[in-house]
Amino acid sequence: MNTNFNHIKRLVIKVGSSSITHETGEINLEKIDQLAWECANLRNKGIEVALVSSGAIFAGxxxxxxxxxPKDTPRKQAASAVGQVALMNTYARSFHNYNYQVAQLLLTRMIEENTTMGVNVKNAFDELFNLNVVPIINENDAISTLEIEFGDNDKLSAVVARIIQADLLILLSDIDGLYNSNPKTNPQAKRLSLVEKVDEDLYKMAGNAISSAGTGGMITKLDAAKLCMERGIDMVIADSxxxxxxxKIMDGEDVGTLFVGGKNAGLV
Known part of the structure; x- marks a missing residue:
């Protein structure tokens, strides 16, 4: 696979709940610090980075x-409100170690459906990037329960990528890409390095493998891929x-699964 990400100027990274929390429910400080280092290093290279982070409900x-x-929606909302504070404090401390300020944006998928809201959000992102700030995004669970009930921020991260006209979305998960069957139950399953089209056959093949901490499975990741590819945005699913x-992704190594939507379409 000949993959070239030298053109990347604006990047969205999404990290799931199971990727940044321990099994005990506590925030994984080591993972948060590693993530802050990676994002800061990208910013040092001149790449604008937005981070979509789950984990608030679990931490709360x-x-x-x-x-x-929690299993009921109101209690999930309450847990999210508590956990979001803890999560952002941890991110702020880690990014400060690498000389970057973070900003919190709590959004809903309405940002793409409402033109005025979408423009306002795009302007806020642009100014934060101009000020060398790393935006950290989560669903506003207090006023919208869509991500609580479906998707674990996969679709939201794709909407953010579309709104800010990102070049690439990286979905970090507890699985290292899309397989031709469920690798948790089938040891013979093979990872797909490249996907050029998301169709019904791909959905049937993917199934819906749900992780222990998150609510999203491979289906929501395929939904996110479709949203990105429609706007010419590449997307990669990789192991967190x-x-x-x-x-490794930015260096073009064959890791995870690349969904071709942007400039790499002419390179495969």
């Missing part, structure tokens, strides 16, 4: 000493276990 449930992740995978 632990902070409120709940015995398990080792966050150096971000550098």
């Amino acid at each position: 449930a632990h902070r409120m000493l709940l015995s398990e992740k 276990q080792d966050l150096s995978v971000i550098r």
Whole structure:
């Protein structure tokens, strides 16, 4: 696979709940710091980075000493409100170590449906990038429950990529790409390095493997890929276990699954 990401100027990275929290529910400080280092290093190279981060509900449930992740929507909203504070404080400390300020943006997918809202959000992102700030985005669970019930920010990250006209979206998950069958149940499953079209056959093949901490599965990631490819945006699904995978993707290594939507369409 001949992949070239030298053209990347604006990048969205999405990290799932299971990628930045321990099984205990506490925030994984090491992972947050690694993620901050990777994002800061990209900014040092002149690449504008927006980070879509899940994990607030899981972290909030632990902070409120709940015995398990909430199942009903109102309690999930409450946990998210508590957890978001803890999550942003942790991100702010880690990014400060690398001389970057972060900003919190709590959004809903309405930003693409409402023209005025979309323009306002785009202007806010542009100015934050101009000020060398790293925006950190999550769903506004207090007023919208879409991401609580479906998708774990996969679709939201694609909408953000479309709104800010990003060149690439990287979805970091607990699986290292799209397989021709479920690798958790089939040891013979093979990873697809490249996808040029998302169709019904691909959905049937993907199934819906759901991780323990997050709510999104491969179906929502395919939905995100479609949204990106419609606007000429490349998207990569990759394993978040080792966050150096971000550098490997940017160097064009064959990791994860690349959904071709942008300038790489002429290179495959």
